[in-house]
Amino acid sequence: MKTLSSKTPSSSNSDGSSHPEELERLRCVLLASIRRRCPAWLVDQSEDIVHEAMTRVLEHTAKAAPGEPVGAGYWMRAAHNEMVSEIRKRRSSLELSVVGEERDEAWHSSEPGPERLFLSRQKGWAVFHCLQGLAGPRKQAVTLYLRGYTAKDSGEILSWPVRRVQNLVFRGLRDLRSCLNRNEVER
Amino acid sequence: MSKARLEPEALRQALGEIAEHARPRPDCPPPGEIWAAVRGDLARRDAERVVDHLAGCLACAEAWDLTRDLASEVGSDGESTVAGRSWPIWLGAAAVLLLVLAVPRFERQPAFDSPPPTQRGGSDGIVLTPPSETVLRTECLLTWRGPEQAQTYALELSWAFEDDFAELPRVEIPATGIEMSYLVPAEILAEVPTGARLIASLQALRGEEVLDEKQLTVLLE
Numbered sequence: 061m062k063t064l065s066s067k068t069p070s071s072s073n074s075d076g077s078s079h080p081e082e083l084e085r086l087r088c089v090l091l092a093s094i095r096r097r098c099p100a101w102l103v104d105q106s107e108d109i110v111h112e113a114m115t116r117v118l119e120h121t122a123k124a125a126p127g128e129p130v131g132a133g134y135w136m137r138a139a140h141n142e143m144v145s146e147i148r149k150r151r152s153s154l155e156l157s158v159v160g161e162e163r164d165e166a167w168h169s170s171e172p173g174p175e176r177l178f179l180s181r182q183k184g185w186a187v188f189h190c191l192q193g194l195a196g197p198r199k200q201a202v203t204l205y206l207r208g209y210t211a212k213d214s215g216e217i218l219s220w221p222v223r224r225v226q227n228l229v230f231r232g233l234r235d236l237r238s239c240l241n242r243n244e245v246e247r
Numbered sequence: 248m249s250k251a252r253l254e255p256e257a258l259r260q261a262l263g264e265i266a267e268h269a270r271p272r273p274d275c276p277p278p279g280e281i282w283a284a285v286r287g288d289l290a291r292r293d294a295e296r297v298v299d300h301l302a303g304c305l306a307c308a309e310a311w312d313l314t315r316d317l318a319s320e321v322g323s324d325g326e327s328t329v330a331g332r333s334w335p336i337w338l339g340a341a342a343v344l345l346l347v348l349a350v351p352r353f354e355r356q357p358a359f360d361s362p363p364p365t366q367r368g369g370s371d372g373i374v375l376t377p378p379s380e381t382v383l384r385t386e387c388l389l390t391w392r393g394p395e396q397a398q399t400y401a402l403e404l405s406w407a408f409e410d411d412f413a414e415l416p417r418v419e420i421p422a423t424g425i426e427m428s429y430l431v432p433a434e435i436l437a438e439v440p441t442g443a444r445l446i447a448s449l450q451a452l453r454g455e456e457v458l459d460e461k462q463l464t465v466l467l468e
Binding site: 089093094097098099101137140141142144147154181185191192193194195196197198199200204205207216218219220223227230233236 | 255258259260261262263264265266267268269270271275277278279281282284285287290291294295298299301302303305306308309310311312313314315316317318320321403405407414444446448450457459460462464
């Protein structure tokens with residue numbers, strides 16, 4: 061297996077010098093992020109995913125601009141693009157788990173399984189579908205809210221005033237809760 | 248089953264439970280677009296489109312979180328902070344100078360609490376006509392042009408004044424044609440402080456389906 065440091069023909073810093081140690085740190089950041097954000101089956105493949113992503117970045121860069129100095133921010137962005145593509149590829153190759161199919165399985169499965177898992181997935185799908193039913197701006201505001209964004213940060217992403225975000229989150233969460241209550245989702 | 252209060256943390260966890268085997272969709276935005284959206288570099292319409300997609304695509308929601316982690320490692324100039332390199336002294340001096348020059352400019356900007364009347368949203372669907380920059384509480388007439396398919400309109404009013412924020416009762420207005428108007432009863436607005444920003448959120452409905460939603464902000468006198 062090739063090591064990253066052996067494939068760093070253009071892994072240069074803004075001053076033009078090679079920085080395999082910088083790429084190694086980048087690799088650690090990518091790995092940490094996958095381990096924090098992805099489900100266990102993807103975490104098990106995290107080394108491969110990051111290796112694939114970084115190898116592709118190095119190859120593309122070597123082809124596109126051989127010997128050109130490249131800023132460290134470029135590496136992060138490029139590695140991110142490749143990593144997300146690689147994860148998508150692996151997710152696409154899953155056999156069973158089309159979103160709708162999985163939902164149907166969870167609802168209709170007769171296999172004995174942990175009740176808690178079933179109920180929490182049932183609730184998850186209810187949240188997912190009620191979120192789809194929100195009007196556009198409320199859906200967007202609540203989506204970012206549920207990903208942990210403050211009104212200020214959401215406002216910066218969507219170019220909305222903070223008050224508008226607060227208003228839409230407030231109303232959107234209320235709509236979401238009433239939709240879930242209509243569907244009698246348990247706490 | 249008991250009715251749920253469902254705190255935000257519970258909602259987040261519930262979504263996390265079903266993300267495990269989510270598959271990407273054919274219309275997923277390219278990773279570079281997610282990167283730009285996370286960093287706030289996309290135009291408003293594009294950012295709204297990406298976030299809208301996020302709500303219905305658990306694979307992209309995961310990609311968004313990954314992107315957020317990685318983008319936080321990159322400075323606002325696009326350079327990575329991973330390597331932890333030091334900044335030249337002249338750059339610090341330039342930043343201080345820029346701050347000194349820029350602060351008075353920001354102070355001259357109009358305050359956020361006194362905006363001109365604005366209509367948020369696209370041009371198709373509801374077209375809300377701003378009444379005027381400020382409105383009297385006895386003359387708060389909202390006029391709009393709605394989609395033909397609309398059966399009713401739901402008007403939700405709220406106001407914001409300094410740190411206060413409150414909602415007013417929701418009003419259902421039957422659609423009587425494309426051209427619509429509604430005079431907000433003065434008694435509804437009686438308790439709203441003078442100078443408050445009144446936020447009108449109007450939804451066009453066909454049954455329970457939301458056809459469109461627009462928002463309008465005016466200053467109340």
